[in-house]
Amino acid sequence: MAQKVVLEPDVQFIREVNKRGGDTLKKCFQCATCSVVCPISPENKPFPRKEMIDASWGLSGKLVSDVDVWLCHQCGDCSVKCPRGARPGDVLGAIRNYAIEYYAKPKVLAKWVNDPKMLPALVAIPVVLFLVVGLITGLLHFKPVPLHEGVISHGDFFSSWLVDIIFIPTFTFAAVVFLLGLKNFVTDLHSSAVREGKVTVQTINWKEFLLAAPKVLLTIVKHEKFTECGENSDRATTHMMVLYGFIGLFIVTGFFFLVLYGSMFAQYLAHGDFFGYAYKHAWHSPYSQWNPVKWLANISGIALLVGSLVMMKNRLTKDPRHAKTSYQDWYLVGLVFLLAVTGLGAEMTRLAGAAGLTYFVYFLHLVCVFCLFAYTPFSKLAHLVYRTVAMIYAEYAGREAKKA
Ligand code: SF4
Ligand code: SF4
Structure with missing residues (x-):
């Protein structure tokens, strides 16, 4: 029966x-x-x-x-x-x-990120946070306090303490949201694949799962799946520009973070007074334009800018019968564009000596970075993490693509 x-x-x-x-x-x-x-x-x-x-x-x-x-x-x-x-x-x-x-949890934040009506509220959160925390702690200097005489530094306006007080917990929050979501995601993927007979393994062997990762990561870095496409194979180039741009900026941010706190700690060991002398004499930005890490920052910013601009152009010119651009798509590509424009804009206005303008553009850049960190686990950009994990699972479980 x-x-x-x-x-x-x-x-x-x-x-x-x-x-x-x-x-x-x-x-x-x-x-x-x-x-x-x-x-x-x-x-x-x-x-x-x-x-x-x-x-x-x-x-x-x-x-x-x-x-x-x-x-x-x-x-x-x-x-x-x-x-x-x-x-x-x-x-x-x-x-x-x-x-x-x-x-993703909390659900309310997930709903907000995917609702265009809530966009002003999402942007207002970092604006208010920076102003309130900055005023309470005294780390937001409306009358800039120069770290280096005669040199404009964004840290004169927003102390790097203020930036880190806000960004370290925000980054940690995003990482925790991802980890909790991925735990349930992988468990569900496996239960479903077993139930539907897509895979033969019954329980996940985590060691083998992790061993499947390098091959998948290489596939992603080379964008091999994108190049298998017929209709939109050119999309691989812009997608790679944005991916490599983010990787480059991630390396730059990590490097400068380590340099700042490493040099501060070294000064502290030599002279004591961590929050006073050591902070004042640590290696703060701005760094020389001849610094190779700075080159990486500039190249990565340009990659984000060009990649996001071409993505926008492609979306506007695409035949609507074959593809539609949703709010989630515009949110992502718009955020990438604004990150690049404000990041490069803050640097150029600083080099041009426009102190007031560069502080303002830098503030906008910090708001964009906050949106990137805090809202990524709920936005389309999270596909980078979920798809990577799903591809690793498929590789581990032997779910093969058809051969030509
Ligand atoms: S299912 Fe996805 S990968 Fe396959 S042809 Fe359609 S859009 Fe491309
Ligand atoms: S009609 Fe349905 S099954 Fe047929 S190609 Fe379109 S989406 Fe696929």
């Missing part, structure tokens, strides 16, 4: 997918063209047709734990070939966005 299966459609989920760019979902008539043309779908239980069916049934629980949703790189090959214009690539993108919100 056939087994009875009870389906529990989540109507709210269907609405959410609609809102996030998957508004063509119901056009699908399940022909499977998309699964055939997808260049990276496995032979065994290929995607995205089955995800289209699950999504139109509102099976949210099944989809948030579906590893295949994350193997999709939204190249759009399937959307171009779909005879019904159902844009399966965008539907999968909308499901990923929903899954990021599903795994």
Whole structure:
């Protein structure tokens, strides 16, 4: 006798997918063209047709734990070939966005980050935080206190203490949100893959899971999956520019952080007075333009700027029948653009000697950096982390892409 299966459609989920760019979902008539043309779908239980069916049934629980949703790189090959214009690539993108919100906590912040009406409130949080903490601690100097005579330094206005008092807890908060979300994510991925017969391993061997990481990381760094796409293979270049830009700036920030606190600690050991003499005589920015780390910072900033500009142009000129740009897409590309503009702008205005203007642009830059740190676990940018983990899981579990 056939087994009875009870389906529990989540109507709210269907609405959410609609809102996030998957508004063509119901056009699908399940022909499977998309699964055939997808260049990276496995032979065994290929995607995205089955995800289209699950999504139109509102099976949210099944989809948030579906590893295949994350193997999709939204190249759009399937959307171009779909005879019904159902844009399966965008539907999968909308499901990923929903899954990021599903795994992130606190939920209220996740909802805010994905709601355009809440954008002013999200921006107001760091503005108020910097002003209030800066005024209470006295670390925000409306009358700048020069660290180096005759040299404009952003630290004269916002003490580096103030920046770190706010950014270290913010960064830690984001890391904790990611770790908690990923713990549930991997557990769900595995339960679902076992249940659906996509994998043969029953329990996760964490050592082997971690050993699968280097191969996947190399694939990501080389953007191999993007280059398998037919329709949007040129997207690999801009995506790489933004990824390498972020990696470069991450290295630069870490390096200058270590230099500042390392030199401060060395001064403290020699002279004592950590918050006075040692702070004053530590190696503060600005650093010489001849410093190779500064070159890396500038090149990374330019990569972010050019990458985000080309991404915006591509989104504006793309055929709307094949791809739609959601609020989540604009939020991400807009934030990358503003980070680059304010970062490079703060440097150029400083070099031009425009003290008031450079302090203001630097403040805007700090607001953007706060938005990047604090809201990334809830925004589309989190796909960088979730997709990496899902790809490692797929590699570990032997979920192979089809061979040409
Ligand atoms: S999304 Fe389009 S191509 Fe895929 S099954 Fe549905 S109708 Fe066919
Ligand atoms: S968007 Fe590209 S990777 Fe994603 S399902 Fe469609 S063809 Fe496959």
